[in-house]
Amino acid sequence: MISALTACFLSLAILPETAHPETFKMPLNKFTAAKRVDLRCTSAQYGISLPVPQRWEVKKATLSFSYSHSTALLPGSSRMITRLNNDPVSQRDLNPLAPDGFLRMSLPTALLKAGYNDLTFDVQQHYTLGCEFPCQPELWTTLKLTDDDAELEMEYSLREVPLRLSAIVNFLFDPKINPRGEVNIVLPNWNAEEIGMASIIASGIAMRFDYRNVVFSVSQELRPGYDNVLIGDKETVGRILGPFGFGGKEMRGPFLKIMHLPIVPGASAPLTEGLSDPTHALIVVSGLNKDHLRLAAETFAIMSAPFPDTDEMTVTGIVMPDIPLYGGRQVIKADTRYTFGSLGFPDHTFAGGNANGVELAFRLPADFLIKQNRYAELSLYYAYGAANRLDSVINISLNDKLLRGINLDDTRGALIEGYKLDIPTYLFKPGSNVLRFEAVLAPSVGKNCEYMQTKNLFLTIMEKSTIKFPPMPHYVAMPNLELFMLNGFPVTRWPDGHGSKIFLTNRSPEVIEAALNLVGALTQENGNPLLGLEYTLTQPKNFDGEVVIIGDIPTLPGRIRDTAPLALNNEMAFPYPVGGRTEGSQFAFSRQVSGLGSTTGALMEFKSPYAEGRTAVLLTASSPRGLLALSLALMKPGVQANVKGDTVLIDLNEPEKNMLAMSIGRRYFAGKAGFVSRMNAYLFTYPWLYYIALGLVVVALGLTLFYFLNRYRKKRIMGT
Numbered sequence: 001m002i003s004a005l006t007a008c009f010l011s012l013a014i015l016p017e018t019a020h021p022e023t024f025k026m027p028l029n030k031f032t033a034a035k036r037v038d039l040r041c042t043s044a045q046y047g048i049s050l051p052v053p054q055r056w057e058v059k060k061a062t063l064s065f066s067y068s069h070s071t072a073l074l075p076g077s078s079r080m081i082t083r084l085n086n087d088p089v090s091q092r093d094l095n096p097l098a099p100d101g102f103l104r105m106s107l108p109t110a111l112l113k114a115g116y117n118d119l120t121f122d123v124q125q126h127y128t129l130g131c132e133f134p135c136q137p138e139l140w141t142t143l144k145l146t147d148d149d150a151e152l153e154m155e156y157s158l159r160e161v162p163l164r165l166s167a168i169v170n171f172l173f174d175p176k177i178n179p180r181g182e183v184n185i186v187l188p189n190w191n192a193e194e195i196g197m198a199s200i201i202a203s204g205i206a207m208r209f210d211y212r213n214v215v216f217s218v219s220q221e222l223r224p225g226y227d228n229v230l231i232g233d234k235e236t237v238g239r240i241l242g243p244f245g246f247g248g249k250e251m252r253g254p255f256l257k258i259m260h261l262p263i264v265p266g267a268s269a270p271l272t273e274g275l276s277d278p279t280h281a282l283i284v285v286s287g288l289n290k291d292h293l294r295l296a297a298e299t300f301a302i303m304s305a306p307f308p309d310t311d312e313m314t315v316t317g318i319v320m321p322d323i324p325l326y327g328g329r330q331v332i333k334a335d336t337r338y339t340f341g342s343l344g345f346p347d348h349t350f351a352g353g354n355a356n357g358v359e360l361a362f363r364l365p366a367d368f369l370i371k372q373n374r375y376a377e378l379s380l381y382y383a384y385g386a387a388n389r390l391d392s393v394i395n396i397s398l399n400d401k402l403l404r405g406i407n408l409d410d411t412r413g414a415l416i417e418g419y420k421l422d423i424p425t426y427l428f429k430p431g432s433n434v435l436r437f438e439a440v441l442a443p444s445v446g447k448n449c450e451y452m453q454t455k456n457l458f459l460t461i462m463e464k465s466t467i468k469f470p471p472m473p474h475y476v477a478m479p480n481l482e483l484f485m486l487n488g489f490p491v492t493r494w495p496d497g498h499g500s501k502i503f504l505t506n507r508s509p510e511v512i513e514a515a516l517n518l519v520g521a522l523t524q525e526n527g528n529p530l531l532g533l534e535y536t537l538t539q540p541k542n543f544d545g546e547v548v549i550i551g552d553i554p555t556l557p558g559r560i561r562d563t564a565p566l567a568l569n570n571e572m573a574f575p576y577p578v579g580g581r582t583e584g585s586q587f588a589f590s591r592q593v594s595g596l597g598s599t600t601g602a603l604m605e606f607k608s609p610y611a612e613g614r615t616a617v618l619l620t621a622s623s624p625r626g627l628l629a630l631s632l633a634l635m636k637p638g639v640q641a642n643v644k645g646d647t648v649l650i651d652l653n654e655p656e657k658n659m660l661a662m663s664i665g666r667r668y669f670a671g672k673a674g675f676v677s678r679m680n681a682y683l684f685t686y687p688w689l690y691y692i693a694l695g696l697v698v699v700a701l702g703l704t705l706f707y708f709l710n711r712y713r714k715k716r717i718m719g720t
Contacts (some may be wrong), residue, residue: 021059021157026178028065028150037121037143037359041135041354045122045178047658051176054114056156063119065143065150071096072138076128080141083120084111094125115176134353148368154575158279165258165313166306171686172227172281173208181205181214184223185516186230188240190507193290196511196535197231197297199502199519201285203529204301206520207227213443213635216516218509218606221264222282229283233293237286244276248286254315255297257284299377301529304366320531326365326474327495328487329527335471336666337377338362349460350439357438366489367476367671368430374470375422378435380406380463386413386513388457389442397436398427408459425470431486437461447634474671477648478615479565479605481661485634488522490670491533491546498532505551507537510624515550518619521635546612549618563609564618565647565665566602568595575664587664596649598622601630603648607668615670626652 027050029035035542037046052058063335067080073094082090082105090105096519111117125139126132144150161167173181183205185198202216221240222228230237234255238248244262248255260276285300287293299315301365324333332338345360364370382394392408404421410416429650441457483489491500502519504511515535523530539557540547553568561568568573572594575587596602601621619634629652633639638656646665651658 001414004199021155024154024156024178026152027147028152029147030146030179031152032145035144035146037145039121039123039125039141039143041122041139042125042132043134043352044125044141044354045120046170046356047118047120049116050112050118050119050152051178052112053174053176053178054171055159055161055174055177056114056154057159058109058112058154058156060155061109061112062104062153063107063144063151064103064104064153066100067141068100068145069094069096069141070125070138071099072127074128077124077126077129079124081122081124083118083122085110085113085118086120104328124143135170142610148195159279161258161260161281163258163260163311164309165303165311166309167258167281168283168300168303169208169306171405173205173214175208175210175212175444177209179213181209181212182217182226184216184217184226184228186220186221186222186228186232186240186442187218187512188220188232188236190218190220190509190512192535192537194231195504195507195512195515196533197285197293198516199533199535200294200297200301200529200531201229201231202516202520203523203531203533204303206523207301207304207527207529209520209524211524212678214520215632216513216520218512218516222262224261224263224277225280227281229284229285231293231297233290234286234288237284241284246284250312251286251288252314254287254292254299255284255312256296256300257286257312258282259284259311261664266328298531301531319530323494323496323498323528325494326367327528328492329363329525330361330365330470331365331487331527332467333365334368334469337466337468339463340461340465340467343467345463345465347460348437349457349458350441352454353443353457355439356705357436360435360437360467361432362435362467363378363432363487364428364430365474366430366483366486367474367493369473369475369671370425370428370430371472372426374425374472374608376428376470377424377466377468378421378423379466379468380419380421381417381465382413382419382460383462384408384410384413384441384459385456387411387444387453388413389444392441392604393439394459394461395438395440396421397438398423400436402426403427403676408441425472429669430476431483435467475669476671478607478668478670479663479665480644481605481617482644482645483524483604484605484617485640487525487527491548492522492526492528493546494532495526495528497530498547500532500546501534501536501540501543502548502550503536503540505549505555505557506624508624510628511550511552514619514624514627517631518548518550518634521631523590542610542612543608544614546614547608547610547616549616549620550627551620552624553620553622556618559609560616560618563606563616564604565606565662566604568602568620570595575662577662587662596620596622598626599652601626601633601650603630603634603643603650605646605667606665614669616697621652 031048039046048457073096073233075095078094080092080094081088084107089107092103121143123141127136127138185201187194187198206214234248257507259282260278261280261282263275263277286298287296295318299318330343345361348358388408390409391404395405396403421571439459443454491497502515503516519530573589573591575589578586578588604618606616609615619630621630633652633655636656642659644661645663647662651662
């Protein structure tokens with residue numbers, strides 16, 4: 001034991017660099033989907049939510065962006081106001097003699113709060129001192145939000161981690177942390193059971209980060225400068241943390257504890273009790289045996305509310321809810337009516353004549369066999385104001401296809417309940433769908449230069465509106481990597497991963513980290529912790545489930561190399577697309593002695609060699625380090641959007657720019673057909689078979705008719 005004064009000096013000397021102020025930079029288009037925004041009419045605004053995690057103490061914030069505006073604007077009365085949480089922080093005159101501008105401003109840190117902050121660009125635009133038309137085409141300003149034109153920069157330091165387990169939910173693992181989350185998981189023994197526990201932990205952490213990328217690392221000792229999660233039984237925890245004063249004597253069962261990250265002074269210095277990094281946390285997940293350890297890990301994964309406020313807890317039991325098949329984030333079931341509110345769409349009001357559109361996002365099960373000539377039922381509840389112009393409408397589109405414009409033609413205003421709209425099912429697609437509402441509101445036309453009343457222009461779409469999708473069978477043509485990247489299908493057919501297994505061909509830390517990164521990404525897409533996934537370090541035998549194989553090429557079993565669409569043997573047949581096509585069967589196969597380079601990773605999907613009707617997904621590269629780089633590449637939106645077919649080759653140096661997706665393997669079907677026959681599924685997948693079948697029916701009927709007519713003719717001749 002050392003004195004408090006000595007501990008203080010030592011802590012100052014060995015505290016990690018994260019105790020000093022950090023600098024964060026992010027293009028504004030990372031906070032919004034738009035790269036440019038057009039502000040039109042005499043008054044318009046656009047808002048962006050700026051996330052500030054509770055963990056950050058912001059010292060300085062700077063905003064910079066470029067813009068252009070019309071040269072027809074009237075100087076002196078046209079200006080742009082930038083507001084932060086409704087407080088104006090900048091005003092800039094829009095001078096027609098200088099239509100291109102660049103603005104750099106300091107954002108008052110006193111106005112920045114923990115949570116989401118409203119940054120609003122508000123323009124007032126005029127072209128004359130007299131009366132003017134509110135939306136004259138010359139009235140426009142364009143905000144440029146691309147990487148090179150707009151940026152938010154923050155200087156911050158990390159706050160001290162509160163020693164309460166509730167900090168896991170609202171402090172440590174926060175989707176407002178930019179640019180990504182980073183967590184180290186301490187695994188003393190890299191066996192299948194411990195890796196499975198780490199996967200549960202990683203899945204729970206990824207859920208809390210929502211859509212924010214989170215990267216996992218694994219080690220056998222504490223890693224300074226990161227939040228660490230230690231997984232091990234009582235004896236293991238005592239061995240690792242005993243030198244820091246924690247021996248686990250109070251452990252009586254499944255156990256969770258949060259503490260400041262102990263500091264290891266250096267390889268040559270002894271471990272010192274009492275020294276810690278207060279800006280990073282160590283979370284202990286432990287128990288007296290393997291069952292206790294799994295119970296503690298599952299409890300950690302499902303903690304979604306800021307409770308408890310103690311620094312440790314003993315878990316005495318857990319009751320999990322029934323998890324439905326084909327569940328997950330925003331997934332709607334067939335033949336079930338959902339309110340907009342239950343899908344995350346609260347009451348929304350469009351105000352004024354230049355209101356932005358709003359979207360309702362939902363998902364259909366990835367293996368839906370969407371049949372033709374069926375209709376989804378949309379029932380709208382909405383209200384709109386009085387004295388609007390008779391051509392005011394609300395436009396409805398699905399997946400960027402306009403469906404209907406509803407006329408708001410009652411000048412007294414109206415409250416409409418249960419407006420029915422039948423949407424053809426062929427407009428939907430398995431996976432993500434977006435229903436968009438745009439209000440086009442205009443005031444009644446008055447006399448020339450008369451003041452126009454716009455406060456009455458509003459439209460409210462209510463959360464009690466509903467949508468219902470008709471019954472559809474679960475039957476899909478495979479392989480289809482697009483569905484895998486969508487929400488992990490078919491691994492996530494059960495939202496918790498039940499019935500699926502991950503096979504690691506190598507227990508190196510990079511391979512384990514690649515598996516945890518993949519599990520985290522799939523969890524975020526699926527919206528449910530993958531508590532039911534199993535792990536194995538040996539090749540499965542007759543495993544009746546979906547399997548994900550993760551390993552570098554030299555360690556892949558021969559059975560996997562031979563079954564994969566792109567056989568990864570010494571002599572391989574590589575498909576070169578003919579005429580630039582990468583889909584279908586237009587390939588020239590070249591047999592060659594070659595292989596994947598050190599900067600190329602491969603993602604493949606094919607029929608499982610271990611069970612009929614099951615799927616295998618393979619992540620591989622030439623080395624474990626390349627495999628880890630592949631898992632990081634699969635987190636990038638540009639890569640996810642272009643994954644399709646059954647074989648994807650990705651350049652690990654520039655994954656979003658250089659990747660090749662192909663369909664070269666054999667097709668098969670997965671799912672439960674229900675009342676739809678296998679032939680019906682084939683006809684849906686290959687619509688040209690309808691014409692062949694129809695032709696065969698016509699020929700058969702013609703031959704039958706010819707036979708009977710000829711027979712009748714012969715009888716008549718013989719009768720005469």
